[in-house]
Amino acid sequence: MNWRRVILAAAVVAAPCVGGSAVAQELDYGAFKASVQPIFITKREGYTRCVVCHGGANNALRLERPGPDGFTEEQSKKNFETVSRLVVPGKPNESHLLLYPLVPQEGGSAYHSGGRQWPTKQDPNWQTIARWINGQK
Numbered sequence: 335m336n337w338r339r340v341i342l343a344a345a346v347v348a349a350p351c352v353g354g355s356a357v358a359q360e361l362d363y364g365a366f367k368a369s370v371q372p373i374f375i376t377k378r379e380g381y382t383r384c385v386v387c388h389g390g391a392n393n394a395l396r397l398e399r400p401g402p403d404g405f406t407e408e409q410s411k412k413n414f415e416t417v418s419r420l421v422v423p424g425k426p427n428e429s430h431l432l433l434y435p436l437v438p439q440e441g442g443s444a445y446h447s448g449g450r451q452w453p454t455k456q457d458p459n460w461q462t463i464a465r466w467i468n469g470q471k
Contacts (some may be wrong), residue, residue, distance in 0.1 A: 359423040365471045366417065367410050373459045374413070375400055387448045394420060394430070426464035436460065 374384040374397055389399035396416055398409035405413070421429035427441065435451035436442025442452070452460040465471075 359469050361418050361421065361423055362466065362469065362471060363414050365466050366414050369462050370417070370466050371405065371410060371413055373462065381451055382449065384451065421467050424468060426467040429467055432460060432463055432467070
């Protein structure tokens with residue numbers, strides 16, 4: 335009996351159970367484009383729009399700046415790729431996109447130099463992004 339094959343076969347069978355999910359969760363581009371991306375450009379009372387600091391920035395959240403007619407398809411795809419690297423699908427409470435701008439009292443990072451965009455996890459925009467990360471549309 336070839337033990338390497340047996341061990342490999344066992345690993346392949348067990349792999350889908352890792353993390354408690356049989357299928358790896360994927361992020362939905364359409365939901366991102368319709369619900370999440372607009373948050374980055376929406377003016378909210380008392381807050382700076384994300385794209386003001388992160389449009390073309392030299393950090394992990396380097397957003398494309400929209401033109402007068404909004405984001406092009408290419409820009410939206412680039413933003414999706416960028417933002418997708420800052421989230422853990424299915425785990426909003428482990429996703430930098432939500433934690434960095436969240437107030438520390440709610441579990442946010444102490445190191446977001448751009449201010450606090452989310453005063454609480456109950457903030458409608460925080461909730462929208464969390465639903466996207468959880469695979470909801």
